[in-house]
Amino acid sequence: MTLTIDVRQATPQKTIVAFAGRMDRTTSPDAEKALAPVLEALPRQLVLDLAKLEFISSAGLRVVLGARKRLAAAGAECLIVNMQPHVENVFEAIKALPALRAFKTVAELDAYLASLQQG
Amino acid sequence: MLTWLRSRLAAKLALAAVAIALLIDGLGIWGLEEAAVAEMRRLAALQARAIATLIETRLEADLTHAERVPLRLAALLHDGWIGRAAIERELCAVVATSPVVYGSALAIRPETADGLAEAWAPYCHRTDAGVRLLDLGRDGRRYQDQEWYAAALARGQPLWTDPYFDEGGGDVLMVTRSVPVTMRTADGEKVVGVATADVALGWLDKVVRELPVSTSGYAFVVGPGELVAGHPGSARGAPSHLAAAPGMDDAYRRAVRESLASDAGDGQAPRDVRDPRDGRSGWMSGLPLGETGWHAVLFFPDADRAEATIAFRRRLLAASLLGGLLLALAMAALARSIVRPVSALAQATVEVAGGRLDSPLPPIHSQDEVGRLARSFGSMQQALVRHVERERLTAAEQERLEGELRIARSIQLSLIPPPAALAPERLGCDVHGALEPARAVGGDLYDVLRRADGSLCFLIGDVSDKGIPAALLMAVTHTLFRAVGRDALPPERVLARINDALAAQNAADMFVTLQCGVLEPASGALRLASGGHTRPIVVAHGFQRRDEPVAGPMGAPSDVGRPRVVAMPLGTVVGVAEGLEFPATELTLQPGEALVLYTDGVTEAHDTASHLFGEERLLACLAERPRASAREIAEAMLAAVHAFSAGREPFDDIAILVLRRAPEREVARLEIAPEVERIREASAWLSAFCDRHLLAAGVRQDLDLALDELLANVIDHGRPDPSTRVALSLERLADRVRLELRDRGVAFDPRSASVDASGAPDGGGGLGLDLVRRAFDRIDYAREADENRVVLEKKL
Incomplete structure (x- = not known):
């Protein structure tokens, strides 16, 4: 099981990156490489879809948190959706969750985004 | 211009006519001049x-x-x-x-x-x-x-x-x-x-x-x-x-x-x-x-x-030019009278070919070839319209049928137990099943039920037909098994009940071959009953290795590695007559041993030369995989059958059911070079170990995480000499699992690594080690000679 990365620009402001498989020490460099141009483009919102992420280790966490940090510095947002329980456990274990805007489902995410637009 | 001329029949005809007229006139002038000279003489x-x-x-x-x-x-x-x-x-x-x-x-x-x-x-x-x-x-x-x-x-x-x-x-x-x-x-x-x-x-x-x-x-x-x-x-x-x-x-x-x-x-x-x-x-x-x-x-x-x-000559030339012109006009008019309907027809043809089947044809009523062509085309168009309509109806019918078949297939597949139902924690035994209907739906089935006493009642069967009739009988049989399988009955009685129920209402004179068994995972006690079904195979827990202490009463090394067909009477097929008795056999499944049940879709798979896959090939395939998990065994069987019958339509439905007792104790070892590219190998090794030992998903996850973090740490920070190896071992003890890692990198005690858990989550190696520390019950570290030795233990 390796990592597959699907980058999709949903709207000019929103880019969705879906990860499937394992984000570990072996595959994280690939994830980092795939995210680099996305971060370069600096979307207003970057949505990381982790629905099919089966495994994450600290190497993968660093990629996700690094992306969040970089976007936050530019006033943009990194949103996480569809986090699976075993992945969520890992985020929780390092107390990283409060720093992240994570949504259980796409519906929750959309509701949040809609509220942003109204506000 | 030339292209235009070539493409215009009228122009071509006119040109040809004028050319011929001028040629004739020229010959005429020449001949007439001769005559004129003679006349003048x-x-x-x-x-x-x-x-x-x-x-x-x-x-x-x-x-x-x-x-x-x-x-x-x-x-x-x-x-x-x-x-x-x-x-x-x-x-x-x-x-x-x-x-x-x-x-x-x-x-x-x-x-x-x-x-x-x-x-x-x-x-x-x-x-x-x-x-x-x-x-x-x-x-x-x-x-x-x-x-x-x-x-x-x-x-x-x-x-x-x-x-x-x-x-x-x-x-x-x-x-x-x-x-x-x-x-x-x-x-x-x-x-x-x-x-x-x-x-x-x-x-x-x-x-x-x-x-x-x-x-x-x-x-x-x-x-x-x-x-x-x-x-x-x-x-x-x-x-x-x-x-x-x-x-x-x-x-x-x-x-x-x-x-x-x-x-x-x-x-x-x-x-x-x-x-x-x-x-x-x-x-x-x-x-x-x-x-x-x-x-x-x-x-x-x-x-x-x-x-x-x-x-x-001047008069003659004038006359011939006039004649040629008239001829050309006449030919052009004639050609146009032919070409116009033909080109209109060609236009209509393009329309029709483009899919607009109802586009009107030009009205051509002449009795000549063009008229006949137009009429032929018209009838062809009508035939085409009828044909397309028929095709559309057929396709719709086909689609409806396929839709129903899809539904039937999903219903049938929903009858077999889902993977969650076969989870080792639940059954206390490594179980894996596979079902591959040859068509959309098939007549093969398997099921595993857990009885109140912790024993497993399982069934595999093959209805004597394929397609929808077989699927219906399969569904009936399956339902009957669900009804009686949980009762505290020996397998031969389960079969007898199913048989009586089927025989009483079997209008189509179909039958089913069934193999039913009851296994106590804890002791390995197994009772098998056969209703005319292919005998199952027992795959032993593989060859012993020197560093692997033998646990449990396993056979001598000479026969442990060899898959063997269970010697038992076949019995009568189920569903043909009421009141049948079915023979039963008792045996014990040793720790690590797997019972492989299958339908004849496996052994009767054909290759392109119509050879049968056969029992020999199946045994050979199983012998290649000692220590394999139930899933690995089932998948290897399917892969072997698919490879064998590549290029041929599936001949028969295939059902496979593998039940494997967990081995009591095993120390698995692996040595890898300290390179990132090798981590994947270790991960696969770990995964197979977890399969064999029926480890729960949470445990797998933690072991997986620990392995990735520790290896990453060693490779990224310990930097051992590339010629050295990282030695890994995994051991499942009675109540816990143990992961040991030895490397020749820089001395480093993972217990001492600190991490600022709240502030900088993107920090150094500490983050990963923190995760590991949280997941495991015990972490030991020792620097022995120039070797780091880390031992992790997690309770099961």
């Missing part, structure tokens, strides 16, 4: 003949008349001398009364006796003032030397002199008839003189000059002695001899002579000659003028002929 010959006849008639009349005059004069003296006065009177009368005769003489032969010795030649001729009489022998003039006199006497016959130009007598062209005059005397008849009649031929010159010949041709006459009269090169009324005639050169004279010499009449071939006066070339034609010894010669200039033919 004929016309020229006719004209020559006409002219000759004209001249000839008058000439002959004149000459014939003149011939009689001297004869009459001669007759006066025939019977004796009549006296000078009478003769003179007679001469004057002749000239006066005969308009043809210019003058007439009676020349006395002086040598003759009888008083006629004296030279006397009375000559009467016409003048403007009337008739004049004179003596040709006056003043001693010697008429005796003149040709008309001497020749007539010498020949003793009448003769015509050659034409001559009489300068003394009146400046006219003349010809003289001389007749010897005989007189009866005492001595008999004697020639006493010559009587003559002069015929003036001045008119000849005049007439000939005025004759129209062709357009710009001319005619002239040549008399005896080659006297030429009327030739336009000479002055009017000035005849001359051919040899001296003005306006001629040698070639012209030669041509004239040849014209005179040939006497071929009307058919005489004209000669090509050039008039030296103006350089015009033309034909020359000579014709004899009756018996007069005169000839008419005519010159037809080529220019006239050319003029005529050019005009002719």
Whole structure:
């Protein structure tokens, strides 16, 4: 099981990156490489879809948190959706969750985004 | 333009027609010109003949008349001398009364006796003032030397002199008839003189000059002695001899002579000659003028002929161009009448081919080929529409059927237990099943039920058919198993109940082969009952390794590795008759051993040469995988069957059910080079271990995480020599699992690594180790010689 990365620009402001498989020490460099141009483009919102992420280790966490940090510095947002329980456990274990805007489902995410637009 | 022409039938036809018309016209002009030349020759010959006849008639009349005059004069003296006065009177009368005769003489032969010795030649001729009489022998003039006199006497016959130009007598062209005059005397008849009649031929010159010949041709006459009269090169009324005639050169004279010499009449071939006066070339034609010894010669200039033919040719060309144009128009119109419906039809064809089947065809009612084509196309279109409609209905029907089949398939697949139902934690045993219907739905089934006492009741079966009927019977059988499988019954009783229920309501006389078993995972006690089903196979826990302590009562190493078919009676197929009994067999499944149940779709799979996969291949396939988990065994079997029957449609449904007892204790070992690329290998090794030992998902997750973090730490920070190895071992103990990692990198105690959990989550290696520390119950570290040794333990 390796990592597959699907980058999709949903709207000019929103880019969705879906990860499937394992984000570990072996595959994280690939994830980092795939995210680099996305971060370069600096979307207003970057949505990381982790629905099919089966495994994450600290190497993968660093990629996700690094992306969040970089976007936050530019006033943009990194949103996480569809986090699976075993992945969520890992985020929780390092107390990283409060720093992240994570949504259980796409519906929750959309509701949040809609509220942003109204506000 | 050219392309356009080539693509237009009308233009092509018209062009072809014009080309052919012009070719024919050209040939016609060529041929007609030949004919025209011949015709002109004929016309020229006719004209020559006409002219000759004209001249000839008058000439002959004149000459014939003149011939009689001297004869009459001669007759006066025939019977004796009549006296000078009478003769003179007679001469004057002749000239006066005969308009043809210019003058007439009676020349006395002086040598003759009888008083006629004296030279006397009375000559009467016409003048403007009337008739004049004179003596040709006056003043001693010697008429005796003149040709008309001497020749007539010498020949003793009448003769015509050659034409001559009489300068003394009146400046006219003349010809003289001389007749010897005989007189009866005492001595008999004697020639006493010559009587003559002069015929003036001045008119000849005049007439000939005025004759129209062709357009710009001319005619002239040549008399005896080659006297030429009327030739336009000479002055009017000035005849001359051919040899001296003005306006001629040698070639012209030669041509004239040849014209005179040939006497071929009307058919005489004209000669090509050039008039030296103006350089015009033309034909020359000579014709004899009756018996007069005169000839008419005519010159037809080529220019006239050319003029005529050019005009002719121009008309012909105009006519042929007009004809060609009309032909082209006609062909274009004809072609258009063909092309227009055809191109309309072609347009419609494109429409139809483009999928617009109902596009209207152009109305073509003609009975010709185009009409037939249009009608054929029309009926083809209708057939196509009908066909497409039928196809659409069929496709819709097919789709509906396929939709139903899809639903049936998902229903059938939902009957077999989902993976979660087979989770090892739940069953206490490593179980994996696979079902592959040959068609959308099939007649194979398997199921595993957990009984209240913790034992597992499992079933595998194969309905004696394929497709929907088999699927229905399979569903019934499955339902029956679900109803009775949980009851505390031995497997043979389960089969008997299913059999009775099926046999009681089996209208279609179908049957099913079933293998039912009850396994106590804890002890390995296994009871199997067979209803005509293929015997299962037991796969042992593989070969022993020296570093692997043998646990549990396993067999001798010689037979542990060999998969073996369970020796048991097959029994009767289920569903054919009520009240059947099924044979049962008891055996014990050793720790790590797997029971493999399958349907004959596995062993009866065909390759492209129609060989069967067979039990031997299946056993060989299983022997290759000692220590494999139930999933690995099932997947390996499917892979082997698929590889074997590659390129062939699935022959039969396939069902596989593998139940494997967990091995009691195992130490798995792996050595990898300290490289990132090797971590994947370790991860797979770990995964297989977890499968074999039925480890729960959470435990797997933690072990996976620990392995990734520790190896990453060693490789990224410990940096051992690449030639060294990282040694890994995994051991499942009774109540816990243990992961050991040894490396030759920089000394590092993972327990000591700190992390600021709240602030900087993107920090160094501490983050990963923090995760590991949280997940494991115990972490030991030791630096032994130049080796780091980390041991992690997690309770199960």
